[in-house]
Amino acid sequence: MNIEEISEKLAWLPGPATRFIEKRMKKIPAIKKLLDEENAKTMQVLEHSLKPYAGKYEKYPKLPSSGLSHEKILAEMQSMHDLETVKWREGYVSGGIYHGDQEHINFLNKVYALQSQSNPLHTDLFPSATKFEAEIVSMVATIHGKGTAGHNANVCGTVTSGGTESILVAMKTYRDRARELKGITEPEMILPLTAHVAFDKASQYFNIKQVKIPFTGDYKVDVNLVRKAVNNNTVVIVGSAPSFPHGTIDAIQELSEIALKNGIGFHTDCCLGGFIVPFAEKLGYKVPVVDFRLPGVTSMSVDTHKYGYAAKGTSVVLYRDEELRHFQFYTSTDWPGGLYMSPTLAGSRPGALSAACWAALLSVGEEGYLKATKAIFETADKIRAGIQTIPEIKILGSSFWIFALSSDSLNIYEVLEQMTQRHWSLNGLHKPACFHIALTLRHTQPGVAERFIQDLKDSVAYVKANPGNKDGLAPVYGLAASLPFRGIISDILKKYLDVVYKV
Numbered sequence: 001m002n003i004e005e006i007s008e009k010l011a012w013l014p015g016p017a018t019r020f021i022e023k024r025m026k027k028i029p030a031i032k033k034l035l036d037e038e039n040a041k042t043m044q045v046l047e048h049s050l051k052p053y054a055g056k057y058e059k060y061p062k063l064p065s066s067g068l069s070h071e072k073i074l075a076e077m078q079s080m081h082d083l084e085t086v087k088w089r090e091g092y093v094s095g096g097i098y099h100g101d102q103e104h105i106n107f108l109n110k111v112y113a114l115q116s117q118s119n120p121l122h123t124d125l126f127p128s129a130t131k132f133e134a135e136i137v138s139m140v141a142t143i144h145g146k147g148t149a150g151h152n153a154n155v156c157g158t159v160t161s162g163g164t165e166s167i168l169v170a171m172k173t174y175r176d177r178a179r180e181l182k183g184i185t186e187p188e189m190i191l192p193l194t195a196h197v198a199f200d201k202a203s204q205y206f207n208i209k210q211v212k213i214p215f216t217g218d219y220k221v222d223v224n225l226v227r228k229a230v231n232n233n234t235v236v237i238v239g240s241a242p243s244f245p246h247g248t249i250d251a252i253q254e255l256s257e258i259a260l261k262n263g264i265g266f267h268t269d270c271c272l273g274g275f276i277v278p279f280a281e282k283l284g285y286k287v288p289v290v291d292f293r294l295p296g297v298t299s300m301s302v303d304t305h306k307y308g309y310a311a312k313g314t315s316v317v318l319y320r321d322e323e324l325r326h327f328q329f330y331t332s333t334d335w336p337g338g339l340y341m342s343p344t345l346a347g348s349r350p351g352a353l354s355a356a357c358w359a360a361l362l363s364v365g366e367e368g369y370l371k372a373t374k375a376i377f378e379t380a381d382k383i384r385a386g387i388q389t390i391p392e393i394k395i396l397g398s399s400f401w402i403f404a405l406s407s408d409s410l411n412i413y414e415v416l417e418q419m420t421q422r423h424w425s426l427n428g429l430h431k432p433a434c435f436h437i438a439l440t441l442r443h444t445q446p447g448v449a450e451r452f453i454q455d456l457k458d459s460v461a462y463v464k465a466n467p468g469n470k471d472g473l474a475p476v477y478g479l480a481a482s483l484p485f486r487g488i489i490s491d492i493l494k495k496y497l498d499v500v501y502k503v
């Protein structure tokens with residue numbers, strides 16, 4: 001019997017029973033051996049794909065005894081860069097690199113070089129960093145309704161290192177506010193099952209219980225179940241605009257009204273949509289309002305390093321007012337190192353990334369974001385129409401520019417594997433089984449949409465003719481989706497990270 005057969009036999013067990021059995025099972029030598037063997041096989045596949053440079057480039061497991069020349073280091077890096085650029089430049093990648101035009105990259109690189117020594121922690125040394133960050137927050141807040149009505153004149157925020165940090169600090173903020181103002185010691189957050197995994201991370205890091213709410217047939221969170229889940233320990237409700245997996249926008253207005261009525265926070269996770277949704281609205285597309293124009297929305301996360309076209313490493317977290325933002329800030333009054341205050345998780349921070357973000361916002365401008373959104377939506381129309389001509393493939397939910405694809409008749413992971421064989425780098429998802437493509441400016445280049453549809457047609461035809469092909473990662477996805485033992489999967493993921501850090 002192999003792991004897949006065992007998991008099929010045990011799939012009917014309830015969660016706690018499964019976890020109990022799993023713990024016992026892992027102690028049985030025969031089972032442990034089986035698992036170790038499966039793991040070793042999986043790791044071999046992974047190591048091969050994670051470490052393609054083994055044998056091609058010299059390894060440096062320890063410091064060279066004397067420093068290498070700049071030329072040698074740069075030559076090696078240039079060579080890796082050249083290998084790694086091809087795929088995303090030509091538009092084979094879902095998400096990942098959101099702008100990618102060489103002129104834009106060159107400009108950001110110049111800005112980075114100018115500011116590479118900057119650290120916003122040292123406000124006295126780098127007033128430029130302070131200016132850049134204050135203006136980034138204000139520009140992003142204005143995109144999301146700052147000042148459009150009396151009740152949202154004071155929208156404020158901070159720059160963070162990415163969407164995950166924006167979400168982490170926002171959840172910490174609600175936890176601390178509820179403890180301070182309401183004496184809540186066992187805080188809970190209510191969130192869609194499809195909300196980004198960063199909320200799960202926040203729950204683990206900050207000890208906030210999660211109440212996960214399933215989605216309805218349209219892949220939006222079930223609003224009625226959210227309403228029922230509110231209790232005296234609820235500190236925040238979360239909605240995505242849109243969600244990472246299926247690209248659908250939750251019913252933010254209704255959800256935020258529930259929060260408003262109950263006197264609790266509401267967070268719109270607009271990491272993915274922050275620079276698309278408001279511009280799509282201006283262009284006349286039928287997208288819902290998801291920002292501070294809704295009186296119940298008290299915070300948002302908006303990723304400048306996605307569709308804001310900044311370099312990787314910046315995001316913005318926004319709050320309705322400064323009073324709420326205070327619960328995010330860290331201060332120390334008694335440390336022998338002096339009086340200390342810091343807005344976010346990190347201490348010292350890369351000021352150059354904020355500078356590059358500021359420069360990206362200024363150089364693209366409102367017109368640039370409108371143009372980019374229009375191009376992405378037009379490409380999305382083409383791709384949606386193309387997918388609809390393939391009877392074996394369906395799009396999950398009603399999304400705008402992110403398409404999650406599944407199939408009733410084929411193993412969708414085998415289709416994904418065929419797309420990978422055709423050079424695509426797409427995101428495999430589960431529960432339900434599907435994969436997605438998040439469209440970026442890279443896909444608006446001539447011919448890319450057509451190539452995607454043709455490759456998808458070819459992949460579907462191949463899987464139809466050759467079902468059950470066990471190549472690549474398809475069996476891993478299949479196993480991860482079906483295995484009831486989540487602890488075993490978690491062990492595999494930790495081993496994956498071990499492989500990442502293997503020299």
Ligand SMILES: *Cc1c(COP(=O)(O)O)cnc(C)c1O
Nearest residue numbers: 162163164196242243244271272
């Ligand atoms: C990308 C994303 C995040 C945060 O991801 P980071 O990788 O930390 O920037 C959060 N929510 C959604 C919906 C996202 O797409």
